[in-house]
Amino acid sequence: MTEFDFIQQYLHRQQQDNELVLGIGDDAAIVRPRSGYDLHFSTDMLVGGTHFFTDVAPEDLAHKVLAVNFSDMAAMGATPRWALLSVALPELKQDWLTAFCDALFALARRFGVTLIGGDTTKGNWVFNVTIIGETPRQHALRRDAAQLGDDIWVTGLLGLAAAALDVYLHKTSLPAAVFAQCEAKRLRPEPRVALGKELLSLAHAAQDISDGLAQDINHILKASNVGATINVDLIPSLPDLRLSDAFLPAQLYHWLLAGGDDYELVFTAAPSQREAIMAAANRATTSVTKIGTITAGRELQLINHAGNVIQLQHQGFDHFG
Missing domain, CATH: 3.90.650.10 (PurM-like C-terminal domain)
Incomplete structure (x- = not known):
C-alpha cells in the first residue's frame, strides 16, 4: 500500500459541512468561517513511547489522538469543527489502519468534526493533530x-x-x-x-x-x-x-x-x-x-x-x- 492509497482509502471520508469549501485531496483545505465567530487553533503531538505505548489497541489510540485535542477546545468553550492529522508510522497494516480510522471517524462524527487534511510519512509512531474550533465572537474562555x-x-x-x-x-x-x-x-x-x-x-x-x-x-x-x-x-x-x-x-x-x-x-x-x-x-x-x-x-x-x-x-x- 502506498501513502496515497492510505489517504484515499482510509482518510478521504467527507462529511456534510456547510463551511467546508474544499477538503482532502488538494494542496490545502478551504473553510469559510461563519460570520460572528472567532476561530481557535490548537495542535497536539503524541509520540510513541512518550505519550502512548506502541502496543496500544488502534481503537484506543485513535480515540485519544482526537480526544486530547477536543479537550483543548473544551477549555476555551469552543466547538471543535475541523481537524488536520499528520501521521508517521513504521508500516501500513490494513487491519490496524481499518480499526484506527473507524474509531477516529466515529469520534469525529460524535463531535461534529471533519478531517480536512494533514500529512503521512514512514517513521516511528508520531501523531499530530491540528484542531480548529469556534466560539461566538469575543466570548472565549481564557x-x-x-x-x-x-x-x-x-x-x-x-x-x-x-x-x-x-x-x-x-x-x-x-x-x-x-x-x-x-x-x-x-x-x-x-x-x-x-x-x-x-x-x-x-x-x-x-x-x-x-x-x-x-x-x-x-x-x-x-x-x-x-x-x-x-x-x-x-x-x-x-x-x-x-x-x-x-x-x-x-x-x-x-x-x-x-x-x-x-x-x-x-x-x-x-x-x-x-x-x-x-x-x-x-x-x-x-x-x-x-x-x-x-x-x-x-x-x-x-x-x-x-x-x-x-x-x-x-x-x-x-x-x-
Whole structure:
C-alpha cells in the first residue's frame, strides 16, 4: 500500500459541512468561517513511547489522538469543527489502519468534526493533530480572566490515568476492577466540550488538565496575576483510590495533582454562579466539584482538611524532564 492509497482509502471520508469549501485531496483545505465567530487553533503531538505505548489497541489510540485535542477546545468553550492529522508510522497494516480510522471517524462524527487534511510519512509512531474550533465572537474562555474570590472547580475524577500508568510501569498494583476503571480513563478520556460551551456565560477562566492539576492551574494563576488555595481532600477521584490504606499520601497526591493525562477542566467562576454551574453540569451530564478559591498574590497553596500544607516533589509532566 502506498501513502496515497492510505489517504484515499482510509482518510478521504467527507462529511456534510456547510463551511467546508474544499477538503482532502488538494494542496490545502478551504473553510469559510461563519460570520460572528472567532476561530481557535490548537495542535497536539503524541509520540510513541512518550505519550502512548506502541502496543496500544488502534481503537484506543485513535480515540485519544482526537480526544486530547477536543479537550483543548473544551477549555476555551469552543466547538471543535475541523481537524488536520499528520501521521508517521513504521508500516501500513490494513487491519490496524481499518480499526484506527473507524474509531477516529466515529469520534469525529460524535463531535461534529471533519478531517480536512494533514500529512503521512514512514517513521516511528508520531501523531499530530491540528484542531480548529469556534466560539461566538469575543466570548472565549481564557486563562487570563480569573478574579479574586472566584471559586475553583474541576470536572470529572482526577488521578485515575496516572494510577493506571503506575500499574503499567509496575510501580504499584490495584484490584482488577479498580484498575479497569483507571485504565479506561487513561485510554479513553472524555472531552468536556458540552460543559465548556455551557461555561461561556458562567466562568471567568479555564484550562484543560493534561499535565497535572497543580501545573495547569498555575497557568491560570500566572496569566491572571492571582493566587489560589486548593483543598486537596476535595479533589474528586475514585473512592477506592482516595480511601485505600494501600497507598502512601505522597503517592495519592501525585496522582491527583501532578500525574497528568486527566483531560478534565479546571475553571474559575464567581460564587454567585454556583447554582447555575451545577445546573449546567447536569445538562452536560458532567460532574463538577468546587475545590478552592482564587486569592491575592501569585502562589498556589495546597492544603488538606486539617489545614496542613501539602508539598509536591513535582507539579506535573515535563516533556523535556
